Amino acid sequence: MANATAKPMEQMEELKQILIDLKQNTGVQVVNMVQESFKTMDAQHQVLLQELQDIKAQLNTMQEILKMQGALNNLRQSQLPVNYITQAKKNHSIAKELAVGLEKSVSGMGRFIADVKKGIAQKAAETIKNFKAHGVIALNNISEKLGVKEMFQNAEQYFNQEADKAKVSIQKLETISKEVNETKTHASNIGRAMAGKELKAVPKEQSGLFKLLKEPHNKFLQLCQKNSAKLHDMSVKIERLELQALDAGDYLRNKSVLKKIDKFKQVSKTEEQAQQKAQEAEQTKEPHLEDKQGGQLLLEDKQHKRDDRSER
Numbered sequence: 227m228a229n230a231t232a233k234p235m236e237q238m239e240e241l242k243q244i245l246i247d248l249k250q251n252t253g254v255q256v257v258n259m260v261q262e263s264f265k266t267m268d269a270q271h272q273v274l275l276q277e278l279q280d281i282k283a284q285l286n287t288m289q290e291i292l293k294m295q296g297a298l299n300n301l302r303q304s305q306l307p308v309n310y311i312t313q314a315k316k317n318h319s320i321a322k323e324l325a326v327g328l329e330k331s332v333s334g335m336g337r338f339i340a341d342v343k344k345g346i347a348q349k350a351a352e353t354i355k356n357f358k359a360h361g362v363i364a365l366n367n368i369s370e371k372l373g374v375k376e377m378f379q380n381a382e383q384y385f386n387q388e389a390d391k392a393k394v395s396i397q398k399l400e401t402i403s404k405e406v407n408e409t410k411t412h413a414s415n416i417g418r419a420m421a422g423k424e425l426k427a428v429p430k431e432q433s434g435l436f437k438l439l440k441e442p443h444n445k446f447l448q449l450c451q452k453n454s455a456k457l458h459d460m461s462v463k464i465e466r467l468e469l470q471a472l473d474a475g476d477y478l479r480n481k482s483v484l485k486k487i488d489k490f491k492q493v494s495k496t497e498e499q500a501q502q503k504a505q506e507a508e509q510t511k512e513p514h515l516e517d518k519q520g521g522q523l524l525l526e527d528k529q530h531k532r533d534d535r536s537e538r
Contacts, residue, residue: 234340234347235261241350244357245365252467253368259460260346260374263381266456267339270449274332277442278325284438285322320402321435324395328443331388338384346372367468375464382457389450396443403436 238257245253349372356364369375 234343235264237347237350237354241354241368244354245368248362248365250365250368252470253365256369256372256374256464256467259464260372260377263378263457263460264339264343267335267453270453271332271336271339274335274442274446274449277445278329278332281325281438281442282329285318285325285435317402317435321439324399324439324443327395328439328446331391331446335388338381342377342381346374346377349373369464369468375461375468378457378461378464382454382461385450385454385457389447389454392443392447392450396440396447399436399440399443403440 238261242254242257242261245257353364353368353371364371
């Protein structure tokens with residue numbers, strides 16, 4: 227008996243092998259789709275986790291640099307028109323907050339995938355158990371038994387929500403980055419103005435810190451949008467497979483009913499033929515009976531005539 231506490235995909239693999247052995251091709255397609263979707267999401271999750279670790283390491287390095295710059299600034303006792311170090315620390319704090327938010331989203335993605343795996347593994351284990359107890363009938367419409375369409379639809383909704391969150395974070399990054407560029411340019415232009423130099427325009431490109439953060443946010447957004455679209459397509463495909471399974475079931479049921487009707491017609495025809503033969507036989511007997519009765523009456527009449535003569 228399959229154990230739902232084992233690795234989630236082991237139940238799906240065992241179920242697929244049963245379906246392959248019994249040539250249940252539609253069921254095999256369904257299981258393959260589920261396995262492929264989990265394989266893709268797991269790989270994406272691992273890539274994002276690694277990128278987040280790299281970003282956190284770079285943020286920590288930047289924080290150490292800012293501390294050193296702050297210490298040097300204090301030693302020099304320089305007074306800038308805009309306290310660049312203080313602003314940089316603030317920006318770094320905001321960036322770290324956004325990085326933590328992204329890390330939570332990626333970790334949440336991992337938990338979501340694990341929960342979905344666990345749920346479908348339990349249904350697969352139950353299906354295998356029913357198959358061993360009741361036979362191949364337990365494998366009918368495997369998609370519905372595993373709840374695959376609902377799983378894909380829920381996952382699609384989840385990734386849509388995560389995509390919306392990523393958009394908000396990216397917009398926040400762009401706004402803060404613009405403010406940082408304006409602040410840095412303003413501080414620089416004060417010095418340039420005092421020296422009689424040409425003022426700089428505010429650069430459009432993002433600063434290194436926010437550019438560093440925007441890349442994984444964009445990647446997470448694209449991943450969520452791509453997964454959402456793919457899961458939607460899978461839901462549609464599963465729906466078609468379910469309809470095919472229902473049509474096949476209707477065909478088999480109709481075929482069975484037609485067989486019963488044909489059998490009933492054959493029995494009725496046989497009974498009708500037997501009844502017709504009985505009627506013909508009865509009609510054949512009736513003339514013989516009349517002849518027999520007529521002969522008896524003739525004998526009786528002759529006997530009466532003899533008796534009359536004797537009396538005379």
